[in-house]
Amino acid sequence: MSVSVRIPTILRTYTGGNAEVSGEGATLRDVLAKLDSDFPGIGARILDESGKIRRFVNVYVGEEDVRFAQGLDTPAPEGTQISIIPAVAGG
Numbered sequence: 001m002s003v004s005v006r007i008p009t010i011l012r013t014y015t016g017g018n019a020e021v022s023g024e025g026a027t028l029r030d031v032l033a034k035l036d037s038d039f040p041g042i043g044a045r046i047l048d049e050s051g052k053i054r055r056f057v058n059v060y061v062g063e064e065d066v067r068f069a070q071g072l073d074t075p076a077p078e079g080t081q082i083s084i085i086p087a088v089a090g091g
Contacts, residue, residue, distance in 0.1 A: 014041055052072075056086060058086075
C-alpha cells in the first residue's frame with residue numbers, strides 16, 4: 001500500500017532534499033521499516049534503540065497522533081499522508 005511521508009527539514013539530508021517521499025506498508029511500523037530501507041539511517045533518527053518513537057519526534061497518520069492511536073501498529077491505509085514532526089522546545 002502506497003502512502004506519502006512528509007519529511008522534516010532536519011531529516012531531508014537522508015532523502016536527498018525531498019520534503020515528501022513515497023512509502024509502503026500496512027502499518028506505521030512497516031512504512032518506517034521501508035523508509036529506512038530506502039533511505040538508510042533515517043530510521044535511527046525517528047526510532048530509539050528499543051524501537052520506539054523517539055521522545056521528541058511526533059508522528060501523525062493522517063490527522064491522528066500515533067501516540068494516542070496504536071503507536072507503531074497504527075494502520076497506514078492506501079493514500080494516507082504520514083507526517084514526521086520534530087518537537088520544538090525552548091523558553
